[in-house]
Amino acid sequence: MTSAVLSPALVSGVTRSFARKRRIAMAVPAMILAYLIYAAVSFDIAGLMQRARFDNAAILLSDFWSHKTHVTRDNRSGALTVAIEGESKGTYPPGMLPDWVTVSGDVTTIDLGTGHVVTYDGAGARFVVPGYGTIDIRPVGGKPVLTAPEPIPDWISVAENKVSVKTPAGRFSYSRSKVETFRYEPGWELWFFTLDSPLYGKSFAELAALAISGNRIDEARSNLALMASEFWTNRMWRHGDVAWAIFETILMAFLGTMTGALVALPLSFLAARNFMPLGPVRSAARRVFDFIRGVDGLIWTIILSRAFGPGPMTGAIAIAITDTGSFGKMFSEALENIDEKQVDGIRSTGANSLQRARFGVLPQITPVLLSQVLYYLESNTRSATVIGAIVGGGIGLLLTQAILTQKDWEEVAYYMVLIVVMVMAMDSLSGWLRRRLIKGDGA
């Protein structure tokens, strides 16, 4: 426009303020970066990379989608066991073998696929690896002695008392006491029925045919009932216990959230400026909420589990107490923001204070209240998983137990999937209820 407006003072002022803004825009990322570098040093990231065990990660990932079967011969007694994941629950009963293992006399042949064949016999064990040759092991004076084409590659490790071989088809190890072969296969084995179940190994078509046919496998009940109970009581995966644990976790979240909200609602009137004219009472109520929130769920959980012992009720009470603090604060803020006109209207009809609260206040704060309660219900489902790990209830306990054994990673994967599905389901349920109850209210 006109140059008269652009006085030198204004120009220099604007330039200076621009320069300051630019300095701030540079300084904030620089400070963040400096803090992250400090954190990296204090967390010892460099040392961590050395300590990290990526072979553990490999075990974990392969367990997530596959399972292994152990074929073990006791070198002293000559007894052969075939067990899925090496667990007693997954051991093949006598007379039953997977189709890639054949036994004739004291010779056991294990076909690992793609030409890899392991043979156990009276003299020792042999492992034929295509493209390399035969690895032959014989015990001499109790110690395994290896004969294999030279040079010995690095996937064969030889120690004084143990020889182990790692191939993509499977692993093999020979020690003084036993010889063992692991075969890896994709999928979670025995997920439906365990080996001792009469239904093991049947295809879906066979099962469907059984379900509608009249010939009962077990005389006492129908085939469908048998299938349900065999699945439900599966000893390897324990579907019944897992379903109960999920239910317990949701129960903790539901009871905790709803009880917290019900307790907080009347108390929040005491902390709202427009309902509690007495300053000391108001500030006392607020300090109570602050204290409850400040003590934190972790500490409440510890104190409560000392009194009530482990279990879902302890978790539910812990969630309820923590949420009473948060809800009390939020509800009293919502109460302070209501429209007084509606309350005045009710008052003009001669309503007492309880009636004013019911007809003048509650209808106004219900949408805010419900949406917060439902949001907390969803977030508490997640907290209930963690609290369950501390108080010993629900899916959190199963998960931490499975992780602590550092062996049953397929179960860890299963529980993780279930937890994510559970939280997502609660998320969409609470979102759906929120939309129905709040937006659809007028209709």
Next chain:
Amino acid sequence: MVDIAFGPEPGKRPDPASTGEAYLDMVRRKRMYGGILVVLFVALLASGWMLADHRNAGGFWNGLPQMLDFPAEVLSEAWANRANLPGLLWTYIPSLIETLNIAAVATLTGALMAAGLSLLATRGLARWPRLIPVFRRTMDALRAIPEIVIALVLIFVIGGGPVPAVIAIALHTGGALGKLFSEVAENADLKPVEGLSSVGATWGQKMWLGVIPQVAPNWVSYALLRLEINVRASAILGFVGEGGIGHDLKLAMQWGQGRYDEVVAIFLLLFLAIVVIDRVSDSYRHRLVGGTV
């Protein structure tokens, strides 16, 4: 128009004399439905508590009188050794700083991740509009996985210490903040962005100069709220996994009698830290967004 002005035929018109009755009828029906819902809800709650009580190792009524036993025991021992308390408080300051650092680094990295994800997942701002659902589902998945799951798996792979907790909390924060950030960004004014496109700005420049300045106050406010939550989460993860003041608390608790003065010192530090952070972030957030959040 005429129909509306004159209304339907006289037979179909509601009787003016009985409107009050019809209204009361409707109110009664509404109340009945409401009442049924309340009864159902109360029944569900009561039976839930009974079931939980039944499944618990100790019953509610047996436990209630014992509720104060443990705090009393702890406090009396700590009171007897109260001379140690200042020294113990000082001893645990480094652990507290570690817990706070875990929360701060996780909030910071999580918020940066959330900023990127949310801009990519917001209609009107996204770099690749077709990929919006992909980024949204990513945020949902990140939000759904509880921190403890990631933390425990990472402890197995990379060993103990604060880093598993940082990664676990950061991933969850990325998902949770991403959703809130994208709701804020949806309401951003697009005029600055259009102005920047008219001068040939790249996508990064449009976001950095056109969108971020608008959404920054709300984003920072949400990130501060998240920091409060993450301090608690980091203490809990320390208790279940490793690292920080939560871990010290677990060790002292497992020791039991004889180290209760340490338990009290840790409780106090944690309590003070949480209250101070709550207060500071509360007042700062009020200044940022004028008390709307």
